[in-house]
Amino acid sequence: xxxxxxxxNSSRKDVIIKKAAELFKxxxxxxxxxxxxxxxxxxxxxSLYNHIRSKSELLHLICFNVANRYTLMMDEVEAEKTTSLxxxxxxxxxxxxxxxxxxxEVYVCDREWKYLTEPYLSNFQAQRxxxxxxxxxxxxxxxKKKEIKxxxxxxxxxxxxHAISGIESWHRSKQKINGKELEENMITILVxxxxx
Amino acid sequence: xxxxxxxxNSSRKDVIIKKAAELFKxxxxxxxxxxxxxxxxxxxxxSLYNHIRSKSELLHLICFNVANRYTLMMDEVEAEKTTSLxxxxxxxxxxxxxxxxxxxEVYVCDREWKYLTEPYLSNFQAQRxxxxxxxxxxxxxxxKKKEIKxxxxxxxxxxxxHAISGIESWHRSKQKINGKELEENMITILVxxxxx
DNA sequence: CTTTTGTACTAACATTTGTTAGCGTAAATT
DNA sequence: AATTTACGCTAACAAATGTTAGTACAAAAG
Numbered sequence: 001x002x003x004x005x006x007x008x009n010s011s012r013k014d015v016i017i018k019k020a021a022e023l024f025k026x027x028x029x030x031x032x033x034x035x036x037x038x039x040x041x042x043x044x045x046x047s048l049y050n051h052i053r054s055k056s057e058l059l060h061l062i063c064f065n066v067a068n069r070y071t072l073m074m075d076e077v078e079a080e081k082t083t084s085l086x087x088x089x090x091x092x093x094x095x096x097x098x099x100x101x102x103x104x105e106v107y108v109c110d111r112e113w114k115y116l117t118e119p120y121l122s123n124f125q126a127q128r129x130x131x132x133x134x135x136x137x138x139x140x141x142x143x144k145k146k147e148i149k150x151x152x153x154x155x156x157x158x159x160x161x162h163a164i165s166g167i168e169s170w171h172r173s174k175q176k177i178n179g180k181e182l183e184e185n186m187i188t189i190l191v192x193x194x195x196x
Numbered sequence: 197x198x199x200x201x202x203x204x205n206s207s208r209k210d211v212i213i214k215k216a217a218e219l220f221k222x223x224x225x226x227x228x229x230x231x232x233x234x235x236x237x238x239x240x241x242x243s244l245y246n247h248i249r250s251k252s253e254l255l256h257l258i259c260f261n262v263a264n265r266y267t268l269m270m271d272e273v274e275a276e277k278t279t280s281l282x283x284x285x286x287x288x289x290x291x292x293x294x295x296x297x298x299x300x301e302v303y304v305c306d307r308e309w310k311y312l313t314e315p316y317l318s319n320f321q322a323q324r325x326x327x328x329x330x331x332x333x334x335x336x337x338x339x340k341k342k343e344i345k346x347x348x349x350x351x352x353x354x355x356x357x358h359a360i361s362g363i364e365s366w367h368r369s370k371q372k373i374n375g376k377e378l379e380e381n382m383i384t385i386l387v388x389x390x391x392x
Numbered sequence: 393c394t395t396t397t398g399t400a401c402t403a404a405c406a407t408t409t410g411t412t413a414g415c416g417t418a419a420a421t422t
Numbered sequence: 423a424a425t426t427t428a429c430g431c432t433a434a435c436a437a438a439t440g441t442t443a444g445t446a447c448a449a450a451a452g
Binding site for chain 1: 413
Protein backbone atom coordinates (compact mmCIF):
# COMPACT_ATOMS: atom_id res chain seq x y z
CA UNK A 1 0.00 0.00 0.00
CA UNK A 2 2.93 2.39 0.55
CA UNK A 3 3.68 4.56 3.53
CA UNK A 4 1.38 6.87 5.40
CA UNK A 5 1.64 10.29 3.79
CA UNK A 6 2.52 13.13 6.12
CA UNK A 7 2.48 16.81 5.32
CA UNK A 8 4.08 19.85 6.91
CA ASN A 9 6.20 18.42 9.66
CA SER A 10 3.58 16.22 11.25
CA SER A 11 4.53 12.67 12.14
CA ARG A 12 2.75 9.56 10.91
CA LYS A 13 1.37 9.24 14.41
CA ASP A 14 -0.20 12.69 14.10
CA VAL A 15 -1.90 11.64 10.90
CA ILE A 16 -3.35 8.59 12.61
CA ILE A 17 -4.60 10.67 15.55
CA LYS A 18 -6.26 13.14 13.23
CA LYS A 19 -8.03 10.44 11.29
CA ALA A 20 -8.96 8.70 14.52
CA ALA A 21 -10.63 11.85 15.79
CA GLU A 22 -12.69 12.06 12.62
CA LEU A 23 -13.67 8.43 12.81
CA PHE A 24 -14.46 8.46 16.52
CA LYS A 25 -16.59 11.53 15.99
CA UNK A 26 -18.55 9.93 13.21
CA UNK A 27 -19.04 6.44 14.61
CA UNK A 28 -18.34 6.79 18.31
CA UNK A 29 -15.28 5.32 20.00
CA UNK A 30 -16.67 1.86 20.63
CA UNK A 31 -18.27 1.47 17.24
CA UNK A 32 -15.17 2.60 15.36
CA UNK A 33 -12.85 -0.29 14.60
CA UNK A 34 -9.13 -0.32 14.07
CA UNK A 35 -9.71 -1.89 10.68
CA UNK A 36 -11.87 1.06 9.65
CA UNK A 37 -9.28 3.46 10.95
CA UNK A 38 -6.61 1.62 9.01
CA UNK A 39 -8.65 1.94 5.85
CA UNK A 40 -9.04 5.71 6.07
CA UNK A 41 -5.34 6.00 6.88
CA UNK A 42 -4.60 3.85 3.84
CA UNK A 43 -2.86 0.95 5.52
CA UNK A 44 -3.52 -2.47 7.10
CA UNK A 45 -4.80 -2.57 10.67
CA UNK A 46 -1.71 -4.22 12.08
CA SER A 47 0.50 -1.48 10.65
CA LEU A 48 -1.08 1.09 12.91
CA TYR A 49 0.63 -0.59 15.82
CA ASN A 50 4.02 0.50 14.56
CA HIS A 51 2.96 4.00 15.59
CA ILE A 52 0.57 3.66 18.50
CA ARG A 53 0.31 1.44 21.53
CA SER A 54 -3.42 0.80 21.49
CA LYS A 55 -6.81 2.07 20.46
CA SER A 56 -7.31 3.62 23.86
CA GLU A 57 -4.05 5.53 23.57
CA LEU A 58 -5.60 7.34 20.62
CA LEU A 59 -8.55 8.36 22.74
CA HIS A 60 -6.52 9.68 25.60
CA LEU A 61 -4.20 11.62 23.33
CA ILE A 62 -7.22 13.30 21.78
CA CYS A 63 -8.93 14.01 25.08
CA PHE A 64 -5.94 15.44 26.89
CA ASN A 65 -4.90 17.51 23.95
CA VAL A 66 -8.21 19.33 24.26
CA ALA A 67 -8.39 19.36 28.04
CA ASN A 68 -4.92 20.83 28.34
CA ARG A 69 -5.72 23.62 25.93
CA TYR A 70 -8.78 24.52 28.00
CA THR A 71 -6.85 24.54 31.23
CA LEU A 72 -4.19 26.74 29.73
CA MET A 73 -6.76 29.26 28.57
CA MET A 74 -8.32 29.28 32.02
CA ASP A 75 -4.91 30.11 33.52
CA GLU A 76 -4.58 32.99 31.12
CA VAL A 77 -8.04 34.41 31.74
CA GLU A 78 -7.82 34.16 35.50
CA ALA A 79 -4.66 36.22 35.46
CA GLU A 80 -6.27 39.11 33.58
CA LYS A 81 -7.53 42.21 35.31
CA THR A 82 -10.93 42.41 33.65
CA THR A 83 -14.54 42.23 34.82
CA SER A 84 -16.15 38.86 35.42
CA LEU A 85 -18.42 39.24 32.44
CA UNK A 86 -15.44 39.97 30.22
CA UNK A 87 -13.75 36.85 31.54
CA UNK A 88 -16.81 34.76 30.87
CA UNK A 89 -17.04 36.20 27.40
CA UNK A 90 -13.42 35.44 26.63
CA UNK A 91 -13.74 31.86 27.85
CA UNK A 92 -16.86 31.39 25.80
CA UNK A 93 -15.29 32.80 22.67
CA UNK A 94 -12.36 30.46 23.08
CA UNK A 95 -14.65 27.48 23.54
CA UNK A 96 -16.78 28.44 20.57
CA UNK A 97 -13.71 28.94 18.42
CA UNK A 98 -12.41 25.53 19.41
CA UNK A 99 -15.71 23.94 18.54
CA UNK A 100 -15.82 25.65 15.17
CA UNK A 101 -12.22 25.04 14.12
CA UNK A 102 -11.10 21.88 15.93
CA UNK A 103 -14.44 20.27 15.78
CA UNK A 104 -13.66 16.56 15.62
CA GLU A 105 -11.20 16.57 18.46
CA VAL A 106 -13.36 18.65 20.77
CA TYR A 107 -16.42 16.62 19.97
CA VAL A 108 -14.67 13.36 20.74
CA CYS A 109 -13.31 14.76 23.98
CA ASP A 110 -16.80 15.90 24.98
CA ARG A 111 -18.71 12.76 24.13
CA GLU A 112 -16.35 9.84 24.30
CA TRP A 113 -14.20 10.54 27.34
CA LYS A 114 -16.09 7.95 29.34
CA TYR A 115 -14.27 5.23 27.42
CA LEU A 116 -10.93 6.39 28.76
CA THR A 117 -9.18 3.74 30.83
CA GLU A 118 -7.60 4.26 34.21
CA PRO A 119 -5.62 6.15 35.29
CA TYR A 120 -6.48 8.53 32.46
CA LEU A 121 -10.16 8.45 33.23
CA SER A 122 -9.70 9.72 36.76
CA ASN A 123 -7.20 12.35 35.70
CA PHE A 124 -9.49 13.59 33.02
CA GLN A 125 -12.48 13.83 35.32
CA ALA A 126 -10.44 15.69 37.90
CA GLN A 127 -9.23 18.16 35.31
CA ARG A 128 -12.75 18.66 34.05
CA UNK A 129 -14.11 19.21 37.54
CA UNK A 130 -11.35 21.69 38.23
CA UNK A 131 -12.12 23.63 35.09
CA UNK A 132 -15.79 23.89 35.95
CA UNK A 133 -15.09 24.96 39.49
CA UNK A 134 -12.85 27.75 38.29
CA UNK A 135 -15.45 28.83 35.75
CA UNK A 136 -18.12 28.85 38.45
CA UNK A 137 -15.85 30.89 40.72
CA UNK A 138 -15.60 33.59 38.07
CA UNK A 139 -19.37 33.75 37.87
CA UNK A 140 -19.76 33.90 41.63
CA UNK A 141 -17.30 36.71 41.72
CA UNK A 142 -19.45 38.50 39.16
CA UNK A 143 -22.52 37.99 41.28
CA LYS A 144 -20.78 39.42 44.31
CA LYS A 145 -19.77 42.47 42.29
CA LYS A 146 -23.35 42.77 41.01
CA GLU A 147 -22.36 42.41 37.38
CA ILE A 148 -24.22 39.15 37.12
CA LYS A 149 -27.73 38.05 38.05
CA UNK A 150 -28.17 36.11 41.25
CA UNK A 151 -28.20 32.59 39.91
CA UNK A 152 -26.69 29.23 40.77
CA UNK A 153 -23.22 29.43 39.28
CA UNK A 154 -22.92 25.69 38.77
CA UNK A 155 -26.07 25.66 36.71
CA UNK A 156 -24.85 28.60 34.67
CA UNK A 157 -21.61 26.81 33.84
CA UNK A 158 -23.46 23.67 32.93
CA UNK A 159 -25.73 25.57 30.58
CA UNK A 160 -22.91 27.39 28.87
CA UNK A 161 -20.62 24.43 28.36
CA HIS A 162 -23.38 22.29 26.96
CA ALA A 163 -24.81 25.05 24.84
CA ILE A 164 -21.43 25.22 23.19
CA SER A 165 -21.15 21.52 22.64
CA GLY A 166 -24.37 22.01 20.67
CA ILE A 167 -22.32 23.55 17.89
CA GLU A 168 -22.21 19.99 16.73
CA SER A 169 -25.67 20.54 15.25
CA TRP A 170 -24.48 23.66 13.55
CA HIS A 171 -21.78 21.63 11.79
CA ARG A 172 -24.36 19.12 10.61
CA SER A 173 -26.82 21.74 9.42
CA LYS A 174 -27.13 22.54 5.74
CA GLN A 175 -27.81 26.26 5.71
CA LYS A 176 -25.14 27.34 8.17
CA ILE A 177 -24.69 30.92 9.19
CA ASN A 178 -20.97 31.67 9.23
CA GLY A 179 -18.76 30.93 12.21
CA LYS A 180 -18.29 34.51 13.34
CA GLU A 181 -21.99 35.19 13.22
CA LEU A 182 -22.68 32.04 15.20
CA GLU A 183 -20.22 33.21 17.81
CA GLU A 184 -21.86 36.62 18.14
CA ASN A 185 -25.30 35.10 18.47
CA MET A 186 -24.18 32.71 21.14
CA ILE A 187 -22.47 35.43 23.11
CA THR A 188 -25.55 37.63 22.86
CA ILE A 189 -27.81 34.96 24.24
CA LEU A 190 -25.53 33.46 26.83
CA VAL A 191 -23.88 36.56 28.20
CA UNK A 192 -27.19 38.39 27.87
CA UNK A 193 -28.74 35.72 30.03
CA UNK A 194 -26.26 36.38 32.80
CA UNK A 195 -26.09 40.16 32.77
CA UNK A 196 -28.00 41.94 35.48
CA UNK B 197 -33.19 -18.15 37.50
CA UNK B 198 -36.94 -17.61 37.69
CA UNK B 199 -39.11 -15.22 35.76
CA UNK B 200 -38.59 -11.52 35.19
CA UNK B 201 -40.44 -9.72 37.93
CA UNK B 202 -42.95 -7.14 36.81
CA UNK B 203 -44.76 -4.61 38.96
CA UNK B 204 -47.88 -2.52 38.50
CA ASN B 205 -49.23 -3.68 35.18
CA SER B 206 -46.06 -3.34 33.20
CA SER B 207 -45.08 -6.17 30.91
CA ARG B 208 -41.82 -8.08 31.04
CA LYS B 209 -40.88 -6.25 27.86
CA ASP B 210 -41.33 -2.93 29.66
CA VAL B 211 -38.97 -4.08 32.37
CA ILE B 212 -36.34 -4.95 29.80
CA ILE B 213 -36.71 -1.60 28.05
CA LYS B 214 -36.35 0.27 31.32
CA LYS B 215 -33.21 -1.62 32.26
CA ALA B 216 -31.88 -1.21 28.74
CA ALA B 217 -32.26 2.55 28.99
CA GLU B 218 -30.27 2.57 32.21
CA LEU B 219 -27.56 0.39 30.74
CA PHE B 220 -27.34 2.25 27.44
CA LYS B 221 -27.08 5.51 29.34
CA UNK B 222 -24.26 4.24 31.51
CA UNK B 223 -22.19 2.38 28.93
CA UNK B 224 -23.39 3.70 25.61
CA UNK B 225 -25.40 1.64 23.14
CA UNK B 226 -22.49 -0.01 21.39
CA UNK B 227 -20.56 -0.79 24.53
CA UNK B 228 -23.55 -2.28 26.33
CA UNK B 229 -23.88 -5.98 25.63
CA UNK B 230 -26.96 -8.16 25.66
CA UNK B 231 -25.26 -10.36 28.25
CA UNK B 232 -24.86 -7.38 30.56
CA UNK B 233 -28.45 -6.41 29.99
CA UNK B 234 -29.52 -9.96 30.76
CA UNK B 235 -27.61 -9.85 34.00
CA UNK B 236 -29.27 -6.71 35.31
CA UNK B 237 -32.64 -8.11 34.25
CA UNK B 238 -31.79 -11.30 36.10
CA UNK B 239 -31.93 -13.76 33.25
CA UNK B 240 -29.77 -15.40 30.56
CA UNK B 241 -29.04 -13.42 27.40
CA UNK B 242 -30.97 -15.75 25.11
CA SER B 243 -34.08 -15.37 27.24
CA LEU B 244 -34.37 -11.71 26.34
CA TYR B 245 -35.27 -12.75 22.82
CA ASN B 246 -38.55 -14.19 24.02
CA HIS B 247 -39.60 -10.59 24.55
CA ILE B 248 -37.75 -8.47 22.03
CA ARG B 249 -36.71 -8.86 18.44
CA SER B 250 -33.22 -7.40 18.66
CA LYS B 251 -30.90 -5.06 20.49
CA SER B 252 -31.68 -2.31 18.05
CA GLU B 253 -35.41 -2.69 18.67
CA LEU B 254 -34.70 -1.62 22.24
CA LEU B 255 -32.98 1.50 21.02
CA HIS B 256 -35.71 2.56 18.69
CA LEU B 257 -38.41 1.94 21.26
CA ILE B 258 -36.57 4.20 23.67
CA CYS B 259 -35.87 6.91 21.13
CA PHE B 260 -39.34 7.14 19.67
CA ASN B 261 -40.97 7.05 23.04
CA VAL B 262 -39.15 10.27 23.84
CA ALA B 263 -39.45 11.85 20.41
CA ASN B 264 -43.19 11.28 20.29
CA ARG B 265 -43.70 12.90 23.68
CA TYR B 266 -41.80 15.97 22.48
CA THR B 267 -43.80 16.23 19.30
CA LEU B 268 -47.04 15.95 21.23
CA MET B 269 -46.03 18.76 23.55
CA MET B 270 -45.12 20.91 20.57
CA ASP B 271 -48.61 20.35 19.12
CA GLU B 272 -50.12 21.46 22.40
CA VAL B 273 -47.98 24.57 22.76
CA GLU B 274 -48.47 25.72 19.20
CA ALA B 275 -52.22 25.62 19.67
CA GLU B 276 -52.14 27.93 22.69
CA LYS B 277 -52.89 31.64 22.45
CA THR B 278 -49.92 32.91 24.43
CA THR B 279 -46.90 35.09 23.70
CA SER B 280 -43.86 33.60 22.03
CA LEU B 281 -41.79 33.92 25.17
CA UNK B 282 -44.44 32.07 27.14
CA UNK B 283 -44.42 29.32 24.54
CA UNK B 284 -40.65 29.06 24.70
CA UNK B 285 -40.81 28.94 28.46
CA UNK B 286 -43.40 26.18 28.46
CA UNK B 287 -41.40 24.09 26.01
CA UNK B 288 -38.27 24.56 28.05
CA UNK B 289 -39.99 23.62 31.29
CA UNK B 290 -41.30 20.46 29.68
CA UNK B 291 -37.86 19.56 28.37
CA UNK B 292 -36.22 20.27 31.70
CA UNK B 293 -38.84 18.22 33.52
CA UNK B 294 -38.29 15.32 31.15
CA UNK B 295 -34.56 15.48 31.71
CA UNK B 296 -34.98 15.56 35.46
CA UNK B 297 -37.59 12.81 35.77
CA UNK B 298 -37.10 10.52 32.79
CA UNK B 299 -33.42 10.97 32.69
CA UNK B 300 -32.14 7.67 31.32
CA GLU B 301 -34.53 7.50 28.44
CA VAL B 302 -34.06 11.10 27.37
CA TYR B 303 -30.32 10.84 27.68
CA VAL B 304 -30.18 7.74 25.51
CA CYS B 305 -32.45 9.34 22.93
CA ASP B 306 -30.19 12.41 22.85
CA ARG B 307 -26.85 10.69 22.63
CA GLU B 308 -27.34 7.30 21.06
CA TRP B 309 -29.87 7.89 18.32
CA LYS B 310 -27.16 7.68 15.70
CA TYR B 311 -27.06 3.92 16.20
CA LEU B 312 -30.64 3.57 15.04
CA THR B 313 -30.96 1.45 11.92
CA GLU B 314 -32.95 2.31 8.83
CA PRO B 315 -35.74 3.15 8.37
CA TYR B 316 -35.93 4.30 11.98
CA LEU B 317 -32.86 6.47 11.67
CA SER B 318 -34.30 8.55 8.85
CA ASN B 319 -37.67 8.85 10.55
CA PHE B 320 -36.08 9.94 13.76
CA GLN B 321 -33.94 12.57 12.07
CA ALA B 322 -36.93 13.92 10.20
CA GLN B 323 -38.95 14.16 13.38
CA ARG B 324 -36.08 15.91 15.13
CA UNK B 325 -35.61 18.36 12.30
CA UNK B 326 -39.32 19.08 12.32
CA UNK B 327 -39.33 19.76 16.03
CA UNK B 328 -36.46 22.21 15.76
CA UNK B 329 -38.00 24.00 12.82
CA UNK B 330 -41.22 24.51 14.75
CA UNK B 331 -39.27 25.71 17.79
CA UNK B 332 -37.34 28.17 15.63
CA UNK B 333 -40.57 29.40 14.08
CA UNK B 334 -41.89 30.32 17.52
CA UNK B 335 -38.76 32.32 18.19
CA UNK B 336 -38.93 34.07 14.85
CA UNK B 337 -42.49 34.99 15.57
CA UNK B 338 -41.32 36.48 18.85
CA UNK B 339 -38.68 38.51 17.05
CA LYS B 340 -41.25 39.84 14.63
CA LYS B 341 -43.46 40.87 17.54
CA LYS B 342 -40.45 42.46 19.24
CA GLU B 343 -40.67 40.29 22.33
CA ILE B 344 -37.37 38.68 21.51
CA LYS B 345 -33.93 40.01 20.61
CA UNK B 346 -32.92 40.00 16.96
CA UNK B 347 -30.91 36.81 16.87
CA UNK B 348 -30.53 33.79 14.63
CA UNK B 349 -33.41 31.57 15.67
CA UNK B 350 -31.66 28.35 14.67
CA UNK B 351 -28.74 29.18 16.91
CA UNK B 352 -31.08 29.99 19.77
CA UNK B 353 -32.80 26.64 19.47
CA UNK B 354 -29.49 24.86 19.29
CA UNK B 355 -28.30 26.58 22.45
CA UNK B 356 -31.43 25.83 24.40
CA UNK B 357 -31.77 22.20 23.46
CA HIS B 358 -28.17 21.46 24.23
CA ALA B 359 -28.14 23.48 27.40
CA ILE B 360 -30.91 21.24 28.60
CA SER B 361 -29.17 18.05 27.63
CA GLY B 362 -26.47 19.30 29.98
CA ILE B 363 -28.68 18.37 32.90
CA GLU B 364 -26.81 15.14 32.57
CA SER B 365 -23.99 16.79 34.53
CA TRP B 366 -26.43 17.90 37.15
CA HIS B 367 -27.43 14.29 37.68
CA ARG B 368 -23.84 13.26 38.11
CA SER B 369 -22.99 16.11 40.46
CA LYS B 370 -22.67 15.50 44.19
CA GLN B 371 -24.04 18.66 45.73
CA LYS B 372 -27.15 19.00 43.59
CA ILE B 373 -29.53 21.90 43.97
CA ASN B 374 -33.07 20.55 43.77
CA GLY B 375 -34.88 19.99 40.50
CA LYS B 376 -37.27 22.90 40.81
CA GLU B 377 -34.49 25.31 41.61
CA LEU B 378 -32.50 24.02 38.67
CA GLU B 379 -35.49 24.64 36.44
CA GLU B 380 -35.91 28.24 37.64
CA ASN B 381 -32.24 28.99 37.14
CA MET B 382 -32.24 27.60 33.64
CA ILE B 383 -35.34 29.55 32.70
CA THR B 384 -33.84 32.72 34.13
CA ILE B 385 -30.69 32.40 32.09
CA LEU B 386 -32.13 31.06 28.87
CA VAL B 387 -35.32 33.09 28.64
CA UNK B 388 -33.44 36.08 30.03
CA UNK B 389 -30.94 35.67 27.19
CA UNK B 390 -33.72 35.97 24.61
CA UNK B 391 -35.83 38.74 26.09
CA UNK B 392 -35.42 42.13 24.50
C1' DC C 393 -57.02 -32.43 35.72
C1' DT C 394 -55.45 -31.64 30.96
C1' DT C 395 -53.88 -28.81 27.47
C1' DT C 396 -51.78 -24.92 25.80
C1' DT C 397 -49.03 -21.06 26.04
C1' DG C 398 -45.28 -18.32 27.80
C1' DT C 399 -40.83 -18.06 29.21
C1' DA C 400 -36.34 -19.60 30.91
C1' DC C 401 -32.53 -22.59 30.06
C1' DT C 402 -28.08 -24.66 27.63
C1' DA C 403 -25.37 -24.95 23.65
C1' DA C 404 -23.82 -23.33 19.74
C1' DC C 405 -23.14 -20.32 15.54
C1' DA C 406 -20.76 -16.96 12.64
C1' DT C 407 -18.77 -12.34 12.92
C1' DT C 408 -16.17 -8.86 14.52
C1' DT C 409 -13.02 -7.16 17.75
C1' DG C 410 -8.10 -5.47 19.40
C1' DT C 411 -3.73 -7.06 19.15
C1' DT C 412 0.75 -9.84 18.40
C1' DA C 413 4.43 -12.43 15.82
C1' DG C 414 7.30 -12.79 12.16
C1' DC C 415 8.90 -11.41 7.74
C1' DG C 416 10.38 -8.45 3.87
C1' DT C 417 11.67 -4.14 1.94
C1' DA C 418 12.15 0.87 1.40
C1' DA C 419 14.22 4.78 3.57
C1' DA C 420 17.69 6.80 6.39
C1' DT C 421 22.22 6.75 8.25
C1' DT C 422 26.95 5.76 8.20
C1' DA D 423 27.91 1.08 -1.00
C1' DA D 424 26.82 -1.16 3.34
C1' DT D 425 24.18 -1.27 7.39
C1' DT D 426 20.61 -0.19 10.30
C1' DT D 427 16.16 1.44 11.28
C1' DA D 428 11.38 2.33 10.21
C1' DC D 429 7.39 0.63 8.65
C1' DG D 430 4.30 -2.05 5.84
C1' DC D 431 2.53 -6.71 5.00
C1' DT D 432 0.12 -11.51 5.92
C1' DA D 433 -1.56 -14.69 9.16
C1' DA D 434 -3.26 -15.74 13.21
C1' DC D 435 -4.99 -15.48 18.14
C1' DA D 436 -8.38 -15.33 21.90
C1' DA D 437 -12.19 -12.95 23.48
C1' DA D 438 -16.55 -10.85 22.96
C1' DT D 439 -20.55 -9.96 20.23
C1' DG D 440 -25.72 -10.55 18.66
C1' DT D 441 -28.58 -14.12 17.73
C1' DT D 442 -30.86 -18.86 16.84
C1' DA D 443 -32.32 -23.75 17.77
C1' DG D 444 -34.01 -26.91 20.63
C1' DT D 445 -35.61 -28.34 25.14
C1' DA D 446 -37.87 -28.23 29.73
C1' DC D 447 -41.07 -26.64 32.81
C1' DA D 448 -44.31 -23.39 35.27
C1' DA D 449 -48.39 -20.64 34.73
C1' DA D 450 -52.80 -19.81 32.53
C1' DA D 451 -56.82 -21.40 30.23
C1' DG D 452 -60.02 -24.95 29.26
